[in-house]
Amino acid sequence: MINKICPSPEEAVKSITDGAVLFLGGFINCGFADDLLDALYAQGTVGLTTISNNPSVGERGMTRLLQDGRISRMICSYSRKPGTSLIEDLIDAGQLALDIIPQGTIAEAIRCNGAGIPGFYTRTGVGTPLAKGKEHRDFDGVTYIFEPALHADFALVRALRGDRWGNLVYDKAARNFNPVMAMSKAFTIAQVDEIVTPGELSPEHIITPGIFVQQIVRSRKT
């Protein structure tokens, strides 16, 4: 019997070792897998590279990892953490390297990783500082830059419901980057608020087919 259900967030993140590269679903503070990130914090993992839209805004998960210097490189589109100078302070202390990539380019570059495509040409960023050093190429008289696929070892995603096959549905705008990261080549661990029996999620409504998910764990009661 296929059973991807993991008993606890602590168990789920055990295979994440020092230096791992992580896709982290979420936007602002919506749709992050905070239980998994807290378990990763408790586990003491260091030297992480994260690929997410932004450093999460809440006090849990990604924020704890950043505060404790566990994330040594952050790839994101929006690195500000409103109301704090945490990111600036980490950079000043030489503890955090930062790469800024436009939001849509992050999304597509992760999709490329999952879809077996080595990168893509985009008009986004052409003529801006973010195009520096990148391959430029014209198609039909329009200039594009090449953005390579983004790779990670693990994807930590947050969903609303899931089953033991790994099928997932999301809650409203908490969907955001989560399905795209789940569909990557990374080992995908999903935190879900409810575990259901296969068949309870309609085949028409499943957003992430289970084959993209390697482990699934229920959110802690809050």
Place this chain on the structure above:
Amino acid sequence: MINKICPSPEEAVKSITDGAVLFLGGFINCGFADDLLDALYAQGTVGLTTISNNPSVGERGMTRLLQDGRISRMICSYSRKPGTSLIEDLIDAGQLALDIIPQGTIAEAIRCNGAGIPGFYTRTGVGTPLAKGKEHRDFDGVTYIFEPALHADFALVRALRGDRWGNLVYDKAARNFNPVMAMSKAFTIAQVDEIVTPGELSPEHIITPGIFVQQIVRSRKT
């Protein structure tokens, strides 16, 4: 008020002129917009280029257009029409030009068109006759070929339900190429079996958001 509902298939295809390039959703005989294609046949439009997975297998729609020599170029992954020599006969008569593209490359090349991406690198087809004349490029020691985005003037898609905003949901495997073609840059005309009021389709379950659809028409009663 936004109202993309068109009174009849005949009305819906009026803007399709001779020589138009068409994306046609459907697979084997499942999920083709046959009412739209029959209306296009009745209208007498000629010199069409079609981009679809295959020549549809039934007796309606695409088959009628092919039989009458209205399609002068067919781009597809599978050009056989089981049980007939129609395609071979058309080619012998010099009436039909054929381009064969792998199925997944058709899907991704149409997605590229819709997503503002000029083409993509793929391992599919490398070392085969279909790679001839195409740009080859290595990434991390693996060879890929470049497949340009596919463009069309119109996308004729088939869905189960739709509303006046153009939101669509599909019926099981009749989904196939339809959402990908709807999301292209082409003018999308959707044939739906049922028209519902906006809000009846759950925001969580809509497969094609309405902004991708320009016209929607109800299937004829059969």
Place this chain on the structure above:
Amino acid sequence: MNKLSRRQIAWRLAQDIPEGAVVNLGSGMPLLVSDYLPPDREIIIHSENGLLGIGPKQTGPNPDMNQINAGNVPVTLLPGASFFHHADSFHMIRGGHIDISVLGAYQVSEQGDLANWSLPQGEKAPAVGGAMDLAAGARNIFVMMELFARDGTAKLVRQCTLPLTGSGCVTSIYTDIAILDVIAGHIHIREIIEGITLSALQAELDIELVVSPALSLLRAPALDE
């Protein structure tokens, strides 16, 4: 001079959004536009975090923070709304399926270049978000800004000195003093507020304004802040 307030700029811009338009509102000042959309028009608001068909802000004590726009504001949905993931959301943006993107700006150039993400000294923690995708992909870019910075410097310039967000992308510029359109590398003035003459405004700018034959007064109703 009857300079428009930020809300009045938002109101004025909102009047130019046609029925059926698909519109992305950048965070900050552009989000104000949603308060003034003409009620007799159906306008589809897109948010890059995966929503289409956004309605008014949520009210009440327990907002649903899983239904936010890109500015972290909890919002309602109109009938016909939909959710989708980020790759699909930027498929919409990059692929030209968004009619109008409303963005703030630090500088706009005569050629329609836009600078709105990084200040001259640079930032340790930059925030580009989806602005470059919108600048490159949306069919029309409506910029919303005060025409002059607090120190009196014009934000409409011959060449941007700040890092660009996109080049040649701006369509129209809605400001507290004038509405301007970028047409083939020239700035056409379409509306100007009462109390300033064209020549007085021209004297403050380093670029040459082209006067629209239909030049008219820029007006907005009094609005609660």
Place this chain on the structure above:
Amino acid sequence: MNKLSRRQIAWRLAQDIPEGAVVNLGSGMPLLVSDYLPPDREIIIHSENGLLGIGPKQTGPNPDMNQINAGNVPVTLLPGASFFHHADSFHMIRGGHIDISVLGAYQVSEQGDLANWSLPQGEKAPAVGGAMDLAAGARNIFVMMELFARDGTAKLVRQCTLPLTGSGCVTSIYTDIAILDVIAGHIHIREIIEGITLSALQAELDIELVVSPALSLLRAPALDE
């Protein structure tokens, strides 16, 4: 010789599909595999037209032709099944998310090259379908074929003379006479039917077989055709 029938080849191949595998079955002969999946294993069948979790064929008088597999066979779904569009379906294939693709073949080379879509004379109406995507993308390619064509020519060759579907992609070859694995440019024989000696088989082939240390008899139960 106890040559296996097509159904017996399908049965034998099915025994090698592990619990939890994600498997795409090509149309034609490979579809027979679905009839012999071990009932104690959960195996997820993918069809490139947008289904995962396919169960047995539909039975009864009015099949739902909107629920077909890629071979136009109306199928049932297992609990946990899902539908998706073609771009997502080939994201699965091209991106390496399919564990095993079972394909028919006209020829397989020593290097694991696969030719299964176009005959030597070429066809006016070729049909590649999703075969090149599967050949390039699936983690393992299990070929199912008779080892010799009707005219006695071996289909396992030094170099394919027919147009390729993919190069170096074949993992294992299930035939009526033997099971073979492609390992680093050599063909290893893993199982052989009763009634033919290794040397007799070798004599019929233009390539040199490497004998697996665990070489055993290729057997299958009697099966209704």
